[in-house]
Amino acid sequence: MNIRHHVSDTLLAAYATGDLAEGWSLAVATHLSLCPECRKRLAKFEAVAADMMEALPAEADVSGSWDAMKARLAGSDAGVALPPEKTVSKPVASPVLPEPLRSYVGGDAKALKWKPLGRGAYQVQIPTRDEETTVRLLRIPAGRPVPEHSHGGRELTLVLAGSFSDEQGRFARGDLEEADEDLQHQPVAGSEEDCICLAVTDAPLRFSSRFLRIVQPILGI
Numbered sequence: 001m002n003i004r005h006h007v008s009d010t011l012l013a014a015y016a017t018g019d020l021a022e023g024w025s026l027a028v029a030t031h032l033s034l035c036p037e038c039r040k041r042l043a044k045f046e047a048v049a050a051d052m053m054e055a056l057p058a059e060a061d062v063s064g065s066w067d068a069m070k071a072r073l074a075g076s077d078a079g080v081a082l083p084p085e086k087t088v089s090k091p092v093a094s095p096v097l098p099e100p101l102r103s104y105v106g107g108d109a110k111a112l113k114w115k116p117l118g119r120g121a122y123q124v125q126i127p128t129r130d131e132e133t134t135v136r137l138l139r140i141p142a143g144r145p146v147p148e149h150s151h152g153g154r155e156l157t158l159v160l161a162g163s164f165s166d167e168q169g170r171f172a173r174g175d176l177e178e179a180d181e182d183l184q185h186q187p188v189a190g191s192e193e194d195c196i197c198l199a200v201t202d203a204p205l206r207f208s209s210r211f212l213r214i215v216q217p218i219l220g221i
């Protein structure tokens with residue numbers, strides 16, 4: 001697998017220090033299970049974070065320590081021991097949903113109850129215990145566009161099958177797109193197969209079309 005879109009430093013650092021709400025963590029952890037490169041980066045972050053926690057007096061204010069951590073990462077490459085790369089044995093039938101996502105939703109993609117969104121698209125809403133994020137699996141038919149929208153907040157999209165393309169590039173299995181309120185994008189699913197992705201948002205999507213804004217609450221998107 002050739003992953004080209006990875007977890008940003010900011011997001012990975014927040015994950016390493018346990019600062020992410022459950023929905024975001026689920027997307028990051030699922031990317032990590034597919035991406036040896038980000039697992040290595042995470043190990044570095046965790047090693048530096050552990051060093052820094054040890055050096056801090058108890059109850060210290062750690063805000064702003066991320067800049068210091070980045071500076072140390074840039075200068076201390078040789079000092080951080082990395083664990084050997086995990087070898088994953090290839091399963092006979094590869095599931096669409098990797099762990100920890102598959103256990104989280106209780107089965108692989110085919111076992112889920114997909115609800116129609118119109119125009120051939122389907123979704124499964126995934127309940128979380130946090131009150132910050134909305135998590136869903138989306139299935140967009142091959143070659144079809146996802147309606148153009150911008151965001152009230154952050155959106156993480158992790159591709160699990162097929163692909164989509166937008167102004168940021170092409171995203172295939174394992175690729176993670178981080179979008180914020182400044183990105184207005186029109187993803188289009190690749191023609192090779194239906195695109196299945198995990199989408200985590202922290203605010204309702206804002207569609208450019210007035211019609212979609214009106215039907216949005218009805219569709220639950």
Ligand SMILES: [Zn+2]
Binds near residue numbers: 005007031
């Ligand atoms: Zn990665």
